[in-house]
Amino acid sequence: MTQTDWDSEAVEPVLRVLHQAGIAVNAAVVAANLGAVGAGRPSTAEVAAAxxxxxxxxxxxxxxxxxxxYLITDRGSGHVSNELDAEGFGFVD
Structure with a gap:
């Protein structure tokens, strides 16, 4: 599946946060981190939909x-590694 196949623009950033986090997180944590790194400020509801x-x-x-x-699966990690550029934002410490 490519980025253009997703219904929500938040999907790729959400997937990247989960990939970089390496731990289980909820929608509110993902939304807070996306806002902190300047990757837009999706609402918790938008992240939950993604x-x-x-x-x-x-x-x-x-x-x-x-x-x-939520945890990222091997399939999700593979997508991040293969589809998203290495210049993406990092996880907030």
Whole structure:
């Protein structure tokens, strides 16, 4: 799937944050980090919609029994490595 196939503009930045985080995070954490790095300021609802789209495509999965915390899958990591340029923003410390 390419960037132009996504319904939401927030999908690629959300995927990059999850890839760089390496831990399970929720939509509010992703939205806060995207705002902090100047990658737009998607709302928590927009990030949640992007996460749902990514989950449907098997790019992310929920953590255990939760519906709120997401991890990137191997497929999602592969997409980030192959499709997104190396000049993208970094994860906020």
């Amino acid at each position: 996460l749902a789209e990514l989950e449907d495509a098997n790019y992310v999965r929920t953590l255990g029994d939760t519906d709120d915390y």
